[in-house]
Amino acid sequence: MARSEDKAAAQNEALVDTRVDSFLVREGRAIRPDLHRARFGAGYPALDDAPQHGEWFPRVAVSGVVWRPAPRLRTETTLWVPPTPDPRLHPLTKGPDLALLGTLRAEAQSHGADDALLYGEEGVVHEAANAALVFFDEEGPLMGPANWVLESTTLRATVEAGLMPKPRRAEIRLAEALELQAWCASALHGWTRVTRWIVEGKMVQAAAHTADPANTADPENTKTGRINARLWESAVDVTAR
Structure with a gap:
């Protein structure tokens, strides 16, 4: 029983570590960043190094943030x-x-x-x-x-x-x-x-x-x-x- 519980815990931990988030950032601003943080859950990294100019599409993970230029947007x-x-x-x-x-x-x-x-x-x-x-x-x-x-x-x-x-x-x-x-x-x-x-x-x-x-x-x-x-x-x- 203990071994199966340990396996389940390891699987859950692996699942948590693969969480990602991404959203459009314009001139250092975003739409409802609080909702992204809440959906992601524990371990959401700080975004204090956010660029203040231009459009960006960060990849947010437990390990940190990668600031990527935003791709062309479509309507x-x-x-x-x-x-x-x-x-x-x-x-x-x-x-x-x-x-x-x-x-x-x-x-x-x-x-x-x-x-x-x-x-x-x-x-x-x-x-x-x-x-x-x-x-x-x-x-x-x-x-x-x-x-x-x-x-x-x-x-x-x-x-x-x-x-x-x-x-x-x-x-x-x-x-x-x-x-x-x-x-x-x-x-x-x-x-x-x-x-x-x-x-x-x-x-x-x-x-x-x-x-x-x-x-x-x-x-x-x-x-x-x-x-x-x-x-x-x-x-x-x-x-x-």
């Missing part, structure tokens, strides 16, 4: 539907499955997409490989089952700011998902509209975003763009505790 997302279901072993912890998710994103990009859809054995949609996924029907926002969806700091910040109702949980199957308006939520890109799907090698136009004006050439003139702007208006010093 729309194309999602690729892979042929196999969600491969994650630890869907509620950010970090342990990072290599798997990185491979999925690379595959998605090879198909002309930005990210990959994660779904279960029965075809129920979970989320995107590197973003939360929120759908909209006539009753409001909805998202996948809680036991398969990582807590999204961007979504929580949006709901707590009164910019969106809390999404209800639902079992959304792929066929239904393709017919619903969808947004991705990322701590890097913020909210982006899902505008295309790639299914079995074919590009499928996503459901129209009816809340947006007909001319959406200006990303700030979309609902997602306006929410992102509101969130950044309340951004705080990334070192705030």
